[in-house]
Amino acid sequence: xxxxxxxxxxxxxxxxxxxxxxxxxxxxxxxxxxxxxxxxxxxxxxxxxxxxxxxxxxxxxxxxxxxxxxxxxxxxxxxxxxxxxxxxxxxxxxxxxxxxxxxxxxxxxxxxxxxxxxxxxxxxxxxxxxxxxxxxxxxxxxxxxxxxxxxxxxxxxxxxxxxxxxxxxxxxxxxxxxxxxxxxxxxxxxxxxxxxxxxxxxxxxxxxxxxxxxxxxxxxxxxxxxxxxxxxxxxxxxxxxxxxxxxxxxxxxxxxxxxxxxxxxxxxxxxxxxxxxxxxxxxxxxxxxxxxxxxxxxxxxxxxxxxxxx
Amino acid sequence: xxxxxxxxxxxxxxxxxxxxxxxxxxxxxxxxxxxxxxxxxxxxxxxxxxxxxxxxxxxxxxxxxxxxxxxxxxxxxxxxxxxxxxxxxxxxxxxxxxxxxxxxxxxxxxxxxxxxxxxxxxxxxxxxxxxxxxxxxxxxxxxxxxxxxxxxxxxxxxxxxxxxxxxxxxxxxxxxxxxxxxxxxxxxxxxxxxxxxxxxxxxxxxxxxxxxxxxxxxxxxxxxxxxxxxxxxxxxxxxxxxxxxxxxxxxxxxxxxxxxxxxxxxxxxxxxxxxxxxxxxxxxxxxxxxxxxxxxxxxxxxxxxxxxxxxxxxxxxxxxxxxxxxxxxxxxxxxxxxxxxxxxxxxxxxxxxxxxxxxxxxxxxxxxxxxxxxxxxxxxxxxxxxxxxxxxxxxxxxxxxxxxxxxxxxxxxxxxxxxxxxxxxxxxxxxxx
Numbered sequence: 001x002x003x004x005x006x007x008x009x010x011x012x013x014x015x016x017x018x019x020x021x022x023x024x025x026x027x028x029x030x031x032x033x034x035x036x037x038x039x040x041x042x043x044x045x046x047x048x049x050x051x052x053x054x055x056x057x058x059x060x061x062x063x064x065x066x067x068x069x070x071x072x073x074x075x076x077x078x079x080x081x082x083x084x085x086x087x088x089x090x091x092x093x094x095x096x097x098x099x100x101x102x103x104x105x106x107x108x109x110x111x112x113x114x115x116x117x118x119x120x121x122x123x124x125x126x127x128x129x130x131x132x133x134x135x136x137x138x139x140x141x142x143x144x145x146x147x148x149x150x151x152x153x154x155x156x157x158x159x160x161x162x163x164x165x166x167x168x169x170x171x172x173x174x175x176x177x178x179x180x181x182x183x184x185x186x187x188x189x190x191x192x193x194x195x196x197x198x199x200x201x202x203x204x205x206x207x208x209x210x211x212x213x214x215x216x217x218x219x220x221x222x223x224x225x226x227x228x229x230x231x232x233x234x235x236x237x238x239x240x241x242x243x244x245x246x247x248x249x250x251x252x253x254x255x256x257x258x259x260x261x262x263x264x265x266x267x268x269x270x271x272x273x274x275x276x277x278x279x280x281x282x283x284x285x286x287x288x289x290x291x292x293x294x295x296x297x298x299x300x301x302x303x304x305x306x307x308x309x310x
Numbered sequence: 311x312x313x314x315x316x317x318x319x320x321x322x323x324x325x326x327x328x329x330x331x332x333x334x335x336x337x338x339x340x341x342x343x344x345x346x347x348x349x350x351x352x353x354x355x356x357x358x359x360x361x362x363x364x365x366x367x368x369x370x371x372x373x374x375x376x377x378x379x380x381x382x383x384x385x386x387x388x389x390x391x392x393x394x395x396x397x398x399x400x401x402x403x404x405x406x407x408x409x410x411x412x413x414x415x416x417x418x419x420x421x422x423x424x425x426x427x428x429x430x431x432x433x434x435x436x437x438x439x440x441x442x443x444x445x446x447x448x449x450x451x452x453x454x455x456x457x458x459x460x461x462x463x464x465x466x467x468x469x470x471x472x473x474x475x476x477x478x479x480x481x482x483x484x485x486x487x488x489x490x491x492x493x494x495x496x497x498x499x500x501x502x503x504x505x506x507x508x509x510x511x512x513x514x515x516x517x518x519x520x521x522x523x524x525x526x527x528x529x530x531x532x533x534x535x536x537x538x539x540x541x542x543x544x545x546x547x548x549x550x551x552x553x554x555x556x557x558x559x560x561x562x563x564x565x566x567x568x569x570x571x572x573x574x575x576x577x578x579x580x581x582x583x584x585x586x587x588x589x590x591x592x593x594x595x596x597x598x599x600x601x602x603x604x605x606x607x608x609x610x611x612x613x614x615x616x617x618x619x620x621x622x623x624x625x626x627x628x629x630x631x632x633x634x635x636x637x638x639x640x641x642x643x644x645x646x647x648x649x650x651x652x653x654x655x656x657x658x659x660x661x662x663x664x665x666x667x668x669x670x671x672x673x674x675x676x677x678x679x680x681x682x683x684x685x686x687x688x689x690x691x692x693x694x695x696x697x698x699x700x701x702x703x704x705x706x707x708x709x710x711x712x713x714x715x716x717x718x719x720x721x722x723x724x725x726x727x728x729x730x731x732x733x734x735x736x737x738x739x740x741x742x743x
Contacts, residue, residue: 015737051528053524053528073529076528078524078525080521080524080528082521082524083521083522083525085520085525086324086516086517086522088328089324097316097320098525101313101316101317101526101529145525
């Protein structure tokens with residue numbers, strides 16, 4: 001699969017402060033790409049460079065095989081974290097204006113706008129002013145403004161903040177629908193559960209450096225701990241524990257279950273899961289056996305804190 | 311449509327549709343007219359006529375005092391001075407002028423007293439002194455055997471005629487016309503810069519507080535946005551000024567024909583007219599007005615207006631971008647207001663006295679004051695190379711300032727929550743894009 005966006009060795013400094021220290025990223029076409037990192041990591045600086053709001057001190061950005069330039073503005077849709085609209089301007093006029101700034105003709109903009117207003121069931125808002133709308137309603141308009149010009153690359157910075165769960169779900173479905181239509185989505189957020197749910201690829205930026213990048217599944221594989229959670233019902237606890245501790249690292253585990261059983265967390269190291277499983281089946285009734293997959297949240301916290309310790 | 315045109319259009323419509331803009335457009339001429347009418351009305355009111363008691367022991371002077379709108383004179387020569395003094399300030403009279411008998415005129419002129427508890431007006435006192443002095447002078451002539459008629463004939467009356475080197479007649483009143491025209495142009499530029507520069511600044515702050523700014527500059531360059539804003543606002547300003555001018559003219563025409571009130575704003579030119587009439591040469595005034603460099607004035611007005619407005623409003627835009635709210639903008643606005651005010655002061659105090667002197671000439675080259683000062687000098691005739699040089703300096707500075715302002719602007723619009731200092735703003739200059 002080709003990459004729609006390549007960021008190559010981008011450096012950005014503000015005075016003496018380095019916001020991006022030679023960061024490189026590859027965003028595959030048609031993916032949902034999670035850009036993660038603590039506050040102040042450099043995410044916004046990077047996103048602003050991709051949007052040509054600022055320019056890198058060195059390094060380059062390539063969009064769809066071409067060096068990023070003014071003609072690409074219409075190919076990118078951007079929903080900033082700090083977002084808002086003109087309060088006293090009518091919703092319809094405002095959307096038309098912003099779409100035309102992205103290069104759409106008046107007629108195209110109007111047609112697209114009608115499509116989206118219809119789709120999100122907000123037709124009646126055309127002549128309302130933003131100040132008459134609730135925050136959630138304004139966020140919907142903001143979403144429409146972002147996607148109106150059918151961009152190839154969409155960048156959402158914390159897209160779900162400010163939405164109630166119902167509207168957040170509508171927006172999530174719309175994002176998935178856009179992906180289906182071929183758009184690529186870069187997704188910057190702190191909400192790890194939405195990353196798990198939506199993202200195909202992730203990158204972790206911390207203190208101006210990229211620490212991790214790759215397919216979500218590959219990243220998880222790289223961070224697997226060979227830890228298994230085990231539930232077992234046995235008469236001979238001591239014998240079982242003796243056998244287990246001979247070969248593995250064993251500790252108490254805590255998970256929800258309907259049985260009254262022994263709950264263990266077992267680090268199998270280089271051994272294969274079957275070795276553990278056969279040992280267990282010899283000793284009792286296995287009620288629970290699952291590999292503990294690290295969550296993005298775990299990976300995020302572990303990587304960031306490790307880095308701090310180093 | 312290009313992005314710049316779109317921005318100009320939006321800014322223009324946003325300004326023009328704004329309620330306070332509409333209200334101000336139609337209300338302020340009415341307020342001005344109202345104030346003008348009020349001043350005219352108050353001016354036409356007659357003050358109460360005051361009575362002044364004259365105690366004239368010589369019997370020489372009483373008939374020389376002529377009553378006018380403000381004062382009339384009553385003969386109290388038969389009443390005792392002490393009694394008169396006691397009832398000063400009562401309803402009969404406001405003050406008592408006591409002219410005692412004296413051995414000589416020299417002694418008399420030192421011994422006249424005016425009793426009053428009110429402070430008499432300067433004009434009033436001068437008038438009284440003048441009346442007495444004239445009578446005494448005449449009397450002195452008589453006593454020394456001089457013929458007062460011959461003296462009057464011997465009095466010389468000098469009136470210097472003004473001519474150009476070409477021999478054409480000129481008149482003194484023309485300077486008033488020049489000052490009025492130059493002052494009007496200069497003042498117009500200052501007002502325009504202050505009103506619409508502030509509007510540009512507020513509009514920048516609005517975009518920042520609305521947080522729409524990041525969406526817009528992901529579509530257009532900050533420089534385009536800034537220029538679009540400045541141009542759009544100035545178009546709204548030109549429209550507003552034109553409406554004011556039209557309404558003002560209509561009101562003036564109506565008021566003059568209905569009430570016959572002289573508008574104070576028209577006073578300066580009326581004064582020039584009056585002076586011209588005094589010299590008896592209204593034709594000269596008209597011909598002189600025709601000789602003014604009208605085309606140069608209008609062309610320079612347009613060029614200096616555009617240059618000055620863009621120079622200042624880009625500074626206003628930069629300030630708007632650097633701050634988070636209007637309150638914080640005050641510390642940065644002062645350095646902008648100072649040269650504007652300075653320009654008008656120099657215009658009205660220095661240019662009038664010495665239009666081509668060192669101070670006036672210098673400040674008509676300094677770009678922050680040149681739009682005002684040079685425009686005030688032009689009616690007095692400025693060599694063309696000076697005008698061109700001043701314009702060149704103005705536009706060179708304008709380019710530099712716009713570059714500087716755009717830099718501050720593009721960094722500032724994305725900075726939130728920090729109240730910047732001058733030092734910090736200079737640090738932004740070093741940032742690359």
